[in-house]
Amino acid sequence: MDIAIIIPAYNEEKFIKACLESLLNQTYPARKILVVDDGSGDKTPELVEHLASSYENLSLISRPKSFSHEPGGKIVETFNAGLKALEIDYDVICKFDADLIFPENYLEVLTKAFQENPKLGMYGGFCTICKEGTWQVEQLTNADHLRGALKAYRKTCFTDIEGLTPAMGWDTIDEMKARFYGWEVKTNPDLLVKHLKPTGQQYKKNLPAFFGTSLFRMRYSWSLALLTCLKMANNKSSLSFFLKSMTSFQTSSSKKSTFLVTEQEGAFIRSYRWSKLKERLFQNFRNNGPRGSVG
Missing domain, CATH: 3.90.550.10 (Spore Coat Polysaccharide Biosynthesis Protein SpsA; Chain A)
Structure with a gap:
């Protein structure tokens, strides 16, 4: 090979x-x-x-x-x-x-x-x-x-x-x-x-805006983008990341930014992301019970 x-x-x-x-x-x-x-x-x-x-x-x-x-x-x-x-x-x-x-x-x-x-x-x-x-x-x-x-x-x-x-x-x-x-x-x-070196430092300042736009261009739904931006903001412990990325997502929608995937591919991406989200929620519930936190 x-x-x-x-x-x-x-x-x-x-x-x-x-x-x-x-x-x-x-x-x-x-x-x-x-x-x-x-x-x-x-x-x-x-x-x-x-x-x-x-x-x-x-x-x-x-x-x-x-x-x-x-x-x-x-x-x-x-x-x-x-x-x-x-x-x-x-x-x-x-x-x-x-x-x-x-x-x-x-x-x-x-x-x-x-x-x-x-x-x-x-x-x-x-x-x-x-x-x-x-x-x-x-x-x-x-x-x-x-x-x-x-x-x-x-x-x-x-x-x-x-x-x-x-x-x-x-x-x-x-x-x-x-x-x-x-x-x-x-x-x-x-x-x-x-x-050997940190990831993505050169784009740190504008990353939230780029991130939100990329979700729109991959045909994420508003609700899926919301959860995705919340998760990323939680990982970064940054409320501003969430606000900026969601603002960028909505702005991209109003500007009708160019999509990067076809309608069929977008539908598949949304379905796959939702299935993985449900899978992680179920796993978390099984491990922690009804009072466990969802991460």
Whole structure:
């Protein structure tokens, strides 16, 4: 099974060498590792070129710096530039971030999972961050969500979902589309990857507005958006996040913002989200009884 890895990179000189060395020393090697430099102003391209001189399966392409201001847009556009430049065939395509360190058996476990389950469309592990000297799972999403930093797609699944959407929410849209087309999306809690820098800091100020807009563009209903924004605000302990994200959702509705999924895909997303919400409520009730809090 041939694996192709595309790594978008921008000013990653502190992390790119460790990331690439962890991928170049896998027990199951990737056929191709392609780093796409997005106009870095540091030594990122030089470090990649130096390593590439010793490894035939590693190469670098460069593009002018992207000035996209929407979370997701910049990184997907950079990934897509690499996809267009990819000159090999592959069975699995991976989009990995440049600030990760992978365990040496990561690709071996990934390959085995795809080989054993022909309906598996997307697969990956979990990001961990260092807190007080220990590596802990980065608790940002539900356990069934495959983080955008670690995406791996079976080629036929990737074709079915028509690649990645250059907008915030792309790493949810891809999973929902995969499920819509009958593919399974799996995460492996034993497959832990070191994440060397915090997630999404550059978008912290405008994140609530982007978040609310993305929910509308994925065709969330008002009630589902309300619960989703409440949950996110609770996770962040921020009432202002809830108010800003819901305001953005309603504003997007009045402006008739462009949708990112079809009507049928939107109906599937709403149904899936409601079913998961009911499942978590039932699980919480079963664990805590009628007086337990709902989180």
